[in-house]
Every structure is written in C-alpha cells, then in structure tokens.
Amino acid sequence: MAGLRLVLVGWGAIAQRVAALLPEGVVLAGVGLRPGSTADLPDGVVRLDSPEGLAGLAADLVIEAAGRTAVEPWGCAALAAGADFAPASTSALTDVALLDRLVAAARQSSRQLVIPPGALGGIDALAAARVLPLSEVRHEIIKPPAAWAGTEAETLCDLRKLTDAVAFFEGSADQAAARFPQNANVAAITALAGLGMARTVVALVADPGAVRNAHHVTATGDFGRMTIRLENRPMTTNPKTSELTALSLVRLVANRVNPMVI
Numbered sequence: 107m108a109g110l111r112l113v114l115v116g117w118g119a120i121a122q123r124v125a126a127l128l129p130e131g132v133v134l135a136g137v138g139l140r141p142g143s144t145a146d147l148p149d150g151v152v153r154l155d156s157p158e159g160l161a162g163l164a165a166d167l168v169i170e171a172a173g174r175t176a177v178e179p180w181g182c183a184a185l186a187a188g189a190d191f192a193p194a195s196t197s198a199l200t201d202v203a204l205l206d207r208l209v210a211a212a213r214q215s216s217r218q219l220v221i222p223p224g225a226l227g228g229i230d231a232l233a234a235a236r237v238l239p240l241s242e243v244r245h246e247i248i249k250p251p252a253a254w255a256g257t258e259a260e261t262l263c264d265l266r267k268l269t270d271a272v273a274f275f276e277g278s279a280d281q282a283a284a285r286f287p288q289n290a291n292v293a294a295i296t297a298l299a300g301l302g303m304a305r306t307v308v309a310l311v312a313d314p315g316a317v318r319n320a321h322h323v324t325a326t327g328d329f330g331r332m333t334i335r336l337e338n339r340p341m342t343t344n345p346k347t348s349e350l351t352a353l354s355l356v357r358l359v360a361n362r363v364n365p366m367v368i
C-alpha cells in the first residue's frame with residue numbers, strides 16, 4: 107500500500123522516536139494531543155485536540171503512545187473512522203469490558219485492533235504456541251531502580267537504598283499492568299499472546315546493577331518450552347520506556363507499506 111496515512115496519539119518519547127524513523131511511503135497525517143498542548147509538531151502535521159478530529163483525516167492507522175486513558179476514546183474514534191488502531195498503552199486492555207468494546211468496534215468497521223509487541227520480542231512464537239494448550243507462562247520485568255521511581259514500587263521497597271535486586275511484586279498479568287501502567291504494559295501483551303491475564307505470572311524487579319530494561323519470558327506447553335530474554339536500552343527521553351517499543355512500532359508501520367512483510 108502506498109502513502110499510508112498515520113496518526114500518532116501523544117507526542118512523547120515513543121511518538122517522537124517513531125515519527126523520526128518512519129519509512130518511506132508513510133505520511134504522518136496528524137498527532138493527537140491534549141487540549142491546550144504546546145507540543146511542537148513537524149510542519150504540515152494536523153494537530154488533533156480531540157478524537158473527533160479523526161473523522162475527517164482519512165487515516166489508515168492510528169497508533170496510541172500517550173497513556174492508558176487515551177486508549178478508549180482514541181481507539182473507538184479511530185476504528186469508527188475506518189482506521190486500524192494499535193495501542194502502546196496495552197495496560198488499558200486489562201479492562202475486559204474495554205477490550206470487548208474495542209474488538210466490537212473493529213468488527214463493526216471491518217478494521218483491526220492491532221496489539222504491537224512493544225518492548226517485547228518473541229510474541230509471534232508465544233501466540234503460535236498457544237494454538238496447542240499452554241501450561242505455564244512467566245514474565246519477569248527487571249529494570250534499574252530509577253525506572254520504577256514515581257510508581258507504587260516506592261512504597262514496596264526503598265528504591266534509593268537497594269544494594270541487590272529485589273522482586274517487589276509477583277502476581278497476575280492484569281494486576282501487574284493495572285498497578286504499574288507506566289512499566290508493565292508488556293505484561294498485558296504477554297497475557298494476550300499466551301495464557302490470558304489471570305494465568306500469566308508476572309514478577310517485577312528493581313535491580314541496582316541493571317543498566318537496561320530486561321524482559322525474561324518463559325513458557326511451557328504442548329509445543330515444548332521457550333525462553334525469551336531481552337535487554338533493552340531505555341530511552342533517554344523516558345527511562346521507563348525501552349527503545350525497542352518505538353522500533354517495534356516502526357516495524358509495524360513498515361510492514362504496512364513494504365512489499366515484503368517480516
């Protein structure tokens with residue numbers, strides 16, 4: 107498809123990185139912002155102060171990279187306007203009713219809700235493996251203490267005084283993503299790809315020795331056993347977020363315009 111019209115929602119670390127790396131054949135048609143935002147957008151890009159603006163933009167794909175409260179309004183509007191919708195703030199999808207509404211909206215408009223792999227890799231293998239029964243999926247998210255600053259982790263351990271890695275949370279994927287929406291969107295992705303929200307076990311670790319954001323996923327089932335290990339460079343513009351999150355969105359967009367999909 108030539109001339110894919112893309113809308114990004116949010117103009118933070120991920121959105122700006124994606125915009126800077128867009129492949130040929132993609133037009134950044136608009137950016138969704140909060141009303142009154144002073145964000146400085148590239149010339150020719152339409153500022154959208156509300157999701158209603160999507161109706162006149164003929165977008166093919168809307169990518170949300172703003173925050174979990176942006177997922178429902180922008181997602182429903184994008185799908186109703188005839189675009190596919192890809193949310194980065196996948197922690198929002200722990201709300202089962204919201205997920206159902208988005209899927210229903212996609213069905214209604216014959217478009218797709220696309221779950222990007224985000225900071226993860228190997229999601230293709232996990233989603234393929236679940237064609238046969240899975241018995242166990244575990245996801246450990248290990249980040250430097252600074253990446254957990256400003257989250258509930260501060261009340262569960264003393265982030266500034268850690269000398270060793272501390273697992274300050276272990277629970278289901280929906281609990282992890284709902285309680286740590288800035289750091290555990292990936293937990294929802296692992297769960298959606300594999301064993302579901304309730305049966306996917308997530309451990310959150312603050313490690314003073316870590317310089318990268320690591321993701322260790324192990325899965326067992328009738329397919330066999332897999333271990334996925336990533337050590338992602340945090341973005342300088344937001345250390346909670348891995349660079350790979352933006353890169354995987356660039357891949358998602360490239361696969362929409364390139365003659366070969368990989």
Ligand SMILES: NC(=O)C1=CN([C@@H]2O[C@H](COP(=O)(O)OP(=O)(O)OC[C@H]3O[C@@H](n4cnc5c(N)ncnc54)[C@H](OP(=O)(O)O)[C@@H]3O)[C@@H](O)[C@H]2O)C=CC1
Nearest residue numbers: 116117118119120139140171172173194195224225288347
């Ligand atoms: N799926 C994954 O693997 C990952 C997902 N994420 C998630 O992706 C999202 C974006 O991350 P990142 O770019 O690092 O975050 P940033 O904080 O760098 O940027 C978020 C941007 O979105 C804007 N924004 C927030 N809420 C809204 C809204 N309701 N409408 C429009 N704009 C809004 C913010 O504007 P303002 O300055 O006005 O607040 C800011 O410009 C976050 O939810 C993050 O948790 C992050 C990493 C991995």
Ligand SMILES: O=C([O-])CC(=O)C(=O)O
Nearest residue numbers: 225289290291292347348
């Ligand atoms: O970027 C990462 O490594 C993961 C992350 O923040 C998230 O899932 O919210």
